[in-house]
Amino acid sequence: MLTDQHGVYNVNVGVLGHVDSGKTSLVASLSTKLSTAALDKHPQSKERGITLDLGFSSFTVPMPDHLQHLPSQTLQFTLVDCPGHASLIRTIIGGAQIIDMMILVVDVTKGIQAQTAECLVVGEIATRHLCVVLNKVDLLPEETRPRLISKAKKRLAQTLAATTFAGCPMVAVSAKPGGGDGPGNSAVGVEILIEQLARMVPASPRQAKGSFLFAVDHCFALRGQGTVLTGTVLSGSAEVGATIELPEARLQKKIKSMQVFKKPVQACMQGDRAGICVTQLDPKVIERCIVCTPGAVPTFSAAIAAVERVRFYSGKLPSSSKVHVTLGHTTVMAEAQYFGLPDGSSQSPALALASTISRIGQLALNASEARFDFSQDYAHQAELHGLEGRPRSFGDGVHYGPQWALLTFDQPVTAPQDALVIGSRFEVDASKATCRLAFYGRLAGLIDASDPQQMRKLRIFKVKRRSGSIDRMNKDGLSAVCKGMFKKETDITVFAGLKVVTQDGHIGTIDGSFGKSGKFKVSFQTPVAPPQPGCGGITLTFKRYIYDANKKALHQ
Template sequence: MGSQAPGKGAKGPRILNVNVGVLGHVDSGKTSMVAALSTKLSTAALDKHPQSKERGITLDLGFSSFSVPLPAHLQHLPYDELQFTLVDCPGHASLIRTIIGGVQIIDMMVLVVDITKGLQTQTAECLVVGEVATSNMVVALNKCDLVPAEERPKAIRKAQKRLAQTFNLTKFAGVPMVPITAKPGGGGTGTSAAPDAEGLEELQAHLVAMVPTQPRALAAAGPLLFSIDHCFPIKGQGTVLTGTVLQGAVAVGDTIELPGLKLSKQVKSMQVFKRPVTKASQGDRVGICVTQLDPSLIERGLACAPGTVPTFNGAVAAVEKIRFYAGQVPSKAKFHVSVGHTTVMASLTFFGLPDGQGVSQEAALVQMIENLGRMALTGVPMPFDKSRDYVYQGALVIGAKFDGDIHGESCRLAFYGRLVTLINPSKPAELQQLRVYKMKEKRGVIERINEDQGNAIVRGMFKKETDPAIYTGLRVVTGRGEDGVIESSFGKSGKLKVHFAKGIQQAGRSSSDNAVILRCKRYINEHDRKRLRQ
């Protein structure tokens, strides 16, 4: 969400902008719905791409908007109008990367479902993407006019009940579902607004109600981050970068950096849906005009305040596994990792949950395969020149297997999360700072006990050639729960001398009572990888 200031000399309204992602299966009527809702179109709206017109489907992100008077629950905010910028995302399975780039800028979402077909493969995948990106969603049950009028009420109730069973398995339980007809009579994916469209006023009302009373921070906090989704030249003026302000603000006359190109440019002018403005803030969609920039050098990417976004080849992210992903997510595996509009192949190392969460470290290591905890992300060189990756702290990360069957029914999205920090995997000192370790457990057996001194001789825990310095001073516990400390090796056969300060009972017949257990950590990035710690 953001605010827009009118251009110099203008006295336009103060606008609160909300970005709404429009997602759904291909041919569900998303673009027809956007056309029926929109009153302002950007240069990238309603399938203007030549291939989109030829194929009759959305192939790229489209942007348009409509405005409503500021509702009662937002009257305390310093604005005159509420504007919804609609981000029309393609629905074809092969364009999931474009969808991921679009959802990273949205505040809320409309999931469009063809009522005659229900949930389809890409509908479900879009639902997963939406669950990652936002907590605010409304469902548009489109093409209701294709159901005979006498059967329509019953069909709508049946569809809502069936869909609710799926939504109840996600964080969108209880989501509102609005029956609409964006383009009465169907006729493909035409993009002209239909004057007799039905249900759109109710859909708008739900969107208005979802806007929180305390929207995204009004202040321009932090340095500028600007997500670029289109770039094109205007003869005699310069090159226009269109996109969304993710953080901070930008004004005419400011210098912005394109970190992927290592270039800095001055902002010559700006427009919001063809209306000149002098400033744009977090959440705003804006076109920024700069000079002396070859538009062929950049299609999508990031602009920022100079010097604030470094290039990188590794990062750490806090991530969670997407529960609908059926495959394994092991360390050392390779996934397609998307940050903003950039997708690279990356190798991954997952490491476990921190201490103090009410579970043993062994359980944490098991849980990390499900919850993933933190992730070390290393870029794998790409076969083309888009490997100059750049990122900002807190950016949304989505991992997927895009090399699977695009027409299959399984979810390709594996995990998601937020970037925590950058790291250079080629520098051991930086890897050591992660403090990544594996839990180790060694078991031995009590051979005999010296009751007077509280000592026991333990065998079978280490091999005889093991260096005694590795384990001296480490704590152990017996099968009966008695605490001891390894004092030294005993003899030449790998036996240990263990001292029990509070004494130790005579060994019984039970093998579990005679057991001595050592639990410790081995830090995998330390120079001395054999060293054990507790």
Template sequence: MAASEKKKFLNFNVGVLGHVDSGKTSLAKILSSIASTASFDKNPQSRERGITLDLGFSSFIVEPPDHLQQLELEKFQFTLVDCPGHASLIRTIMGGAQIIDLMMLVVDVTKGIQTQTAECLIIGQITCDKMIVVLNKIDLLDESKRQAIIDKMTKRIQKTLEPTKFAGSSIVSVSAKPGGPESTDTSGINIQGLIDTLKSNAFSPKRSTTGPFIYAVDHCFLIKGQGTVMTGTILSGKVSVNDQIEIPALKEVKKVKSMQMFKKPIEKAIQGDRIGLCVTQFDPKLLERGLVCSINALPTIDAAIVDIKKIQYYKGSVQTKSKFHITVGYETVMGNLTFFSESNHNNDEGKVDSKFTFDSEYKYEEELLDVGKQYLLVEFERPVICSADSYIIGSRLDTDVHANICRLAFYGSLVKTFGPNYSKDLEALKIFKWKQRQGVVERKTDDYTVVCNGLFKKESNIEAFRNLKVELSTGEKGVIESSFGQSGKFKVRLSDGLKEETSELISSKKKKQEAHNEIVRVNLKFKRYIYDSKKRMIQT
């Protein structure tokens, strides 16, 4: 490849996550040499409260890492996504986590792993494959004891990471006092060591220009005389100047007038790039954060089926029919939950299927279990916009923010989505509950027929249960033949007749049966699909 044909640079997104006040923003500031329109806590509330309330973006450019020389890049750009650490802002953390290639977990060396640090680690395990840990604020340690404390904290974090996908991650210790590209403050400690660690852990992320254009917008503002600018990261596909793009939340189509990448004009961009798009004017207050896409690329969904897993650190139960906060795409809404699992009878070999299909049967579950293959039907309290292959996280954001507990309960990926009037679609969903009733055999009319009571109420339509299989407590099998009289009694026809000892038990006096606990019972077991409007009873 000729030098003139080289790519100018490759963009690599680094998520900066950690507990509130661990120094994430200061770290991003001292690292970065070029800041975007939304970086370093420009939100006035952030400055007032001293914490990050929104995603911040900044970047710095380095010489390409040695192990990526084969890409023949001129420059390598790190884009830092500064995610808030405050307990009430997990919605925003999720928004940032979806667009990162590598996670940088910032830990206050004087405090270690705290509640939100652990939650960020969980989000990282769900959304990212590679991480480095930064032990920040080492300047606060007594210099004579500094290295010993760093070594002790390093070993503690290594042990914490052992059971995770991040076992063996690089750990680097730094101090990131406020400084930055235009500051003369050089009090940062080992910042170059952190840059070297980032470079050594960098890789060439998979980027594709195929598929629909989906763009995660995190900020929106108006430039008079030019149009409305949206800033964000491309999640999939590509975009060029003069393309028509859709804003699904507004149900509007806009033309791309111009684009920039960190203040430099560009003509096109692909998956993974962080860019600003200027489109024909609309009110930016209508879209503070959300998804933009190629026309008709993103559906609005009212419910979804999710391949689900429980988060092991969540200590509470997650019950069917309960409500949880569901974060999907760039939205967090309340969702009503129904759990179900794969039936062992989904195929002839008795093996459990690994992929959801409407042709299979599923067992209704009262709660989310810790083991086994499970699915979730989540019904959103309001429609959400997301891609069909999005992942979700379920959480309890109403938990006391001061409680030292994990609020993240479960996660998974969408396998099927539903639009309005989805109740009709659910008719085809074969989720069953086992139903069991038990009655008493009162007498026999002959060796093949018995009269029973106790399964039905007087007003029940026994005819609806005709020909259903039953079994006596003594082992005989038969079917419900008909009603008997008007009081809820019914006849059972036994295929092989009564055993002699059973016949003697039934013929004995009731008081004698009760005294010896020898009452013969009749058991009816069937399954019913929970979304079957006809409420049919199924037996195998």
């Protein structure tokens, strides 16, 4: 396997938490190797005293017993130090695609803070493996410290009980005792944290198969060598001498050389943090981007995504509204139309609800869950639903189970066809204690919204309902004249052959108009008794497909 190229099995660990919780201090206490973007080296980070960009560093440990079957001698943890400030959430969620595990840093003196919920959402989207670090325990009075730490763990456990991280491990540390770096100020509890992280590493091996996808987060020129693209391998593998593509720039380059944390290697594979050197590339025109096997990553202006609503998001998500959509490191505005399986489909409401609950969080991790069948009928939704919804009738088109969004982007997007999708409402005031992440999921299909032929492939319908009443029953009880459903100028022939239902459940068929006042004739399958005064209501329910070439076509 390709991991033998450098004998290291790499695991990417996102370090997230509220601003000033001590994330970067914790990273500094753990790290033995630093990348060119580590520990707030950005000049503005130093000036403002907060993390402004993703930082990368690493440390290694011997392979634990449960990973001895892997063809590597050393386990490396690459720490992805994410900003904590609310205004930098785009940078944080851009890092979600590259992490395997997560450390949530909580200031033990403050507990859960405003952005902690957003960090938890990012964690649920990105991974199943979380370790909570209670930092700054040195600030607690020594005589009551154990009791206060225990109390803080219980409070956090109650919060996490409603998430996929229920029962996750918690470690108390002091990354920077006394706030200084002098003698006697070495970090406390870090060894226990390292042991816990090693136990949490999944035993499944990396995959070298599939297209090479490399998420670039930094780019710089190296005099006499070329341009270095640093990032994380999302899938597949690449070797020195291979041709790679920068699809957004429409450029192809050959890999001149490659390093993993300043160590030259001949190849990299899924999960590796690497630097790839190419020639004749201006670093000023490349920011965060995707690098791939030539032809593997398309550019598109609309897509269908399998989505789930974020449970912490409290606002409404109406169809046809604009949201900020993040795919990798790219965030663009998009109009979202929501739809899902109607009641009466092959999946019962109870089974669909169970399916939804079981796949919370998994949707973002498993691209195979984001299947989309163009031959299926889908019910248009006025808004994206959460698990708190209740089942309604077929006529409302509301369901339990999978939901999708048709995303029409304000500008073309370049991303893998099964890319992780995060929808947000960044226009919400960042100073308010509210979650701005609204939904998450995976791309399930690409579509050209400007091509009517392609749009007609989407069998999304809206349910329409009209009500009227029986005006007069004929003596045979099998036919009637009805009124109140149509205006006198309505062409009733459009509705001929459609089924109607009486208040007591009798099914009839519209035969045609009766006179010129909007009345119409209905024939019933079984005899209907003459209605009592104030009764005799009938209902017509039908579907109109939004993208049907014949806008007037009616279906039942």
